[in-house]
Amino acid sequence: MSDLPARIDIQEEGPREGFQIADPPIATDRKIALIDALTGTGLKEIQVASFVDPRRVPGWADAEAVVAGITPRPGVRHTALWLNERGLERAIATGRLHLKALASTSASEPFLKRNQNQDFAANAAMLARNLARYRELGLTQVRLGVMASFGCNFAGEITPAQVVEAVARVQRLIDEVGLETAYICLADTMAWGNPESIRRVVGAVRERWPSHRIALHLHDTRGLAVANAYAGLQMGVDSFDASVAGLGGCPFAGHKGAAGNICTEDLVFLCHELGIETGVDLEALLEAARLAEEIFDKPLPGSVMHGGSLAAIRKRLAA
Amino acid sequence: MSDLPARIDIQEEGPREGFQIADPPIATDRKIALIDALTGTGLKEIQVASFVDPRRVPGWADAEAVVAGITPRPGVRHTALWLNERGLERAIATGRLHLKALASTSASEPFLKRNQNQDFAANAAMLARNLARYRELGLTQVRLGVMASFGCNFAGEITPAQVVEAVARVQRLIDEVGLETAYICLADTMAWGNPESIRRVVGAVRERWPSHRIALHLHDTRGLAVANAYAGLQMGVDSFDASVAGLGGCPFAGHKGAAGNICTEDLVFLCHELGIETGVDLEALLEAARLAEEIFDKPLPGSVMHGGSLAAIRKRLAA
Numbered sequence: 112m113s114d115l116p117a118r119i120d121i122q123e124e125g126p127r128e129g130f131q132i133a134d135p136p137i138a139t140d141r142k143i144a145l146i147d148a149l150t151g152t153g154l155k156e157i158q159v160a161s162f163v164d165p166r167r168v169p170g171w172a173d174a175e176a177v178v179a180g181i182t183p184r185p186g187v188r189h190t191a192l193w194l195n196e197r198g199l200e201r202a203i204a205t206g207r208l209h210l211k212a213l214a215s216t217s218a219s220e221p222f223l224k225r226n227q228n229q230d231f232a233a234n235a236a237m238l239a240r241n242l243a244r245y246r247e248l249g250l251t252q253v254r255l256g257v258m259a260s261f262g263c264n265f266a267g268e269i270t271p272a273q274v275v276e277a278v279a280r281v282q283r284l285i286d287e288v289g290l291e292t293a294y295i296c297l298a299d300t301m302a303w304g305n306p307e308s309i310r311r312v313v314g315a316v317r318e319r320w321p322s323h324r325i326a327l328h329l330h331d332t333r334g335l336a337v338a339n340a341y342a343g344l345q346m347g348v349d350s351f352d353a354s355v356a357g358l359g360g361c362p363f364a365g366h367k368g369a370a371g372n373i374c375t376e377d378l379v380f381l382c383h384e385l386g387i388e389t390g391v392d393l394e395a396l397l398e399a400a401r402l403a404e405e406i407f408d409k410p411l412p413g414s415v416m417h418g419g420s421l422a423a424i425r426k427r428l429a430a
Numbered sequence: 431m432s433d434l435p436a437r438i439d440i441q442e443e444g445p446r447e448g449f450q451i452a453d454p455p456i457a458t459d460r461k462i463a464l465i466d467a468l469t470g471t472g473l474k475e476i477q478v479a480s481f482v483d484p485r486r487v488p489g490w491a492d493a494e495a496v497v498a499g500i501t502p503r504p505g506v507r508h509t510a511l512w513l514n515e516r517g518l519e520r521a522i523a524t525g526r527l528h529l530k531a532l533a534s535t536s537a538s539e540p541f542l543k544r545n546q547n548q549d550f551a552a553n554a555a556m557l558a559r560n561l562a563r564y565r566e567l568g569l570t571q572v573r574l575g576v577m578a579s580f581g582c583n584f585a586g587e588i589t590p591a592q593v594v595e596a597v598a599r600v601q602r603l604i605d606e607v608g609l610e611t612a613y614i615c616l617a618d619t620m621a622w623g624n625p626e627s628i629r630r631v632v633g634a635v636r637e638r639w640p641s642h643r644i645a646l647h648l649h650d651t652r653g654l655a656v657a658n659a660y661a662g663l664q665m666g667v668d669s670f671d672a673s674v675a676g677l678g679g680c681p682f683a684g685h686k687g688a689a690g691n692i693c694t695e696d697l698v699f700l701c702h703e704l705g706i707e708t709g710v711d712l713e714a715l716l717e718a719a720r721l722a723e724e725i726f727d728k729p730l731p732g733s734v735m736h737g738g739s740l741a742a743i744r745k746r747l748a749a
Contacts, residue, residue: 115626122689153735218743248485264738264743265747266662266747267743267744267747282463294436298679302737303740305700305704306660306700306704306705307434307703308703329734332733332737332738333696333699333733333734333737333738333739333740334656334696334699334732335695335696335699335700335703335733335735335738336702337656337657338652338656338659338660338700340657341625341657341660341661342660345628374653377652377653377654380652380653380654381624381625381653381654384624384626384627385624385625385626410729414650414651414652414653414654415652415653418621418652418653419651419652420652421581421622421652424583424586425586426584428584428586
C-alpha cells in the first residue's frame with residue numbers, strides 16, 4: 112500500500128527564511144546562536160544566510176558577519192541562497208560555505224513573470240548563464256527546483272504534465288552544460304497541494320526520470336504540509352526542505368496560518384514514529400526550536416515543540 | 431492505492447470542548463452566537479453543551495441556558511455530553527437535544543483507572559446500566575467509543591488486538607441489551623497515533639466487524655491530526671469528530687501545540703480538495719471559526735482560517 116523510505120534527508124531552511132522576515136532584524140549574535148544550535152542536532156544541511164540586496168531585505172544585511180561567526184562541524188553543510196550573480200560571488204567570497212548549484216524554474220509562467228519578471232525564455236537564458244558559472248566553479252551536482260508545482264495563485268491548477276515540462280526544460284540546460292541533476296525539488300510554493308496531487312505529480316515526474324531523486328518543499332499555509340509530506344513518503348520521497356519551529360511565512364504574523372515551510376521537528380517526529388531514520392536528535396532539535404521562539408519572542412507554529420515528543424513519556428514508562 | 435470515501439460526516443465538538451476550558455467562562459449569549467453560526471454551515475451534528483458538575487467545570491454551569499437559547503434547524507442534530515446518570519437526566523429535561531446513546535471505554539486500563547477511577551469490570555458494569563437506560567428511553571443506536579486506541583501516557587503503546595478487545599467488550603454489552611452499534615469511534619485521546627498506526631488499527635477493527643462504520647477522533651497535540659485523518663480516509667473512514675478553529679486542548683495556551691481535536695475547517699478543506707463531500711459550506715465555516723477567535727479573544731490553532739481557502743483565488747482566476 113505504501114513505499115515508505117528507510118531514511119530521509121532534510122535541508123533545514125529555518126534560519127534563512129525566518130531571519131529574512133524578522134522586523135526589526137534579529138541581532139547577528141542571536142542568529143549565530145540558533146545556527147550553531149541547529150548544527151549540533153544531526154541535521155546535515157542548513158541554509159544559513161541569504162545574499163540578497165540589503166535595501167530590499169534588511170534582515171540579511173549582515174549575511175557576511177553571520178557566516179563569519181558560525182562554527183563549522185564536520186559532516187554538516189552550511190549553504191546559502193542567492194538570486195543573482197552578485198549574490199553568488201558574495202557567497203563564494205566568504206570561503207566558509209558549501210556552494211550548492213541551484214537551477215530553479217516555475218511550472219507556472221504567470222508566477223515567473225510576477226515573481227522574477229521573466230517569461231520561460233528569459234528564465235532559461237538566466238539558468239544557462241548560472242549553470243555555465245557553476246561549471247567554471249567546478250560544481251557538478253545541480254538542485255533542479257520547480258516552483259508552483261501543485262498550483263498557483265496566478266495560473267490556478269497546475270497539471271502533472273506542466274511540471275514534467277518544467278523539469279524537462281531545466282534538465283535540457285543541465286545536460287547541455289554537462290552537469291548532473293542531484294535531485295529534483297518540487298515546491299508547493301503557494302500551498303495549493305493536497306496529498307493526492309502530491310502523489311500524482313511525484314508519480315508523473317518519477318515515471319519520466321526513474322533514476323532521479325525527488326525532494327519536496329511544502330508550505331503549510333493551509334495546514335496540509337504534514338499530510339502532504341506523508342503522501343510523499345508513501346511515494347518513496349526521501350528528501351525534504353523544512354524549517355525549524357515552522358519559521359518563515361508572512362513577516363507580520365506569529366500564528367500558524369502564516370506558517371512558511373513544513374516544521375522540521377514535526378516532520379522528524381512523524382518520520383521517527385513511522386520508523387524512518389532522519390539522523391536527527393529530535394530532543395536536541397526541539398531545544399533549538401524553543402531557542403528560536405525565545406529569539407523571535409513570539410509563539411512559533413511548531414506543534415511538537417509545544418505538545419512535547421513521546422520520548423520522555425516512553426522513558427518514564429520503561430523505568 | 432487508496433479507498434477514499436465519496437463523502438464524510440462530521441461531528442462538531444468545538445463549542446463543548448472550547449467553552450469548557452475557557453477561563454473566565456464565555457458569556458452565555460456569545461456561546462449561543464457561535465452555536466447558531468455553526469448551525470448554519472451545513473454541519474449536521476453539533477455537540478452544544480456538557481452536563482457536568484458546575485463546581486468542576488464552571489465553563490458549563492450555564493448548559494441549560496445555552497440549550498434554551500440556541501435556534502434549532504431542520505436536519506441539524508444538537509447533541510450534548512454527559513458523564514453520569516445525573517447529566518443524562520439534565521440533558522433529557524431540556525427537551526431540545528438530540529439524545530445520542532454513548533458507550534465509551536478505553537483500550538488502556540491504566541487510563542480508565544486514572545481518568546474514571548474504574549477498572550475494565552467497573553467500567554463494564556457502568557456501561558451496562560447506561561445501556562439499559564438508553565433502551566428505556568427508546569434509543570436504539572449506540573456510539574461505541576474507544577479512548578486511547580493509538581497509545582496511552584500511562585500504558586505506552588496500544589496494539590490493534592487491545593483495541594479489538596475493547597470494542598468486543600462493549601459490543602457484547604450492546605448485544606446483551608438488544609441495541610445496535612451506530613458506529614465505532616476510535617479516539618487518539620493522548621495524540622500517540624501516526625498515519626501507519628491509524629491504518630493498522632482501523633484495518634484490524636474493520637476485519638473483525640466489516641459491516642460496522644468506523645469514526646476517528648484525532649487530537650492534534652503533535653501536529654499529525656490532518657495526516658492521521660488522511661490515513662483514515664485512505665482506509666475508507668467516513669466519519670470524524672472535529673473542532674471548529676481547533677478549539678479545545680489546554681485551557682491556558684492559545685498556540686497550536688495545545689490544540690484539541692482536529693480543526694474542522696482544515697479537515698473540510700482537505701476533503702474538498704480531495705473531491706470528498708462534507709455537506710459543509712467551507713466559507714461559512716471559516717466565518718464561524720473567525721467568530722470563535724473573536725469570542726475567545728486569542729489566536730486559535732486553525733490554519734485555513736488564517737491562510738484562507740483557495741475559493742476566492744479560484745473565483746478571481748475564473749473571472
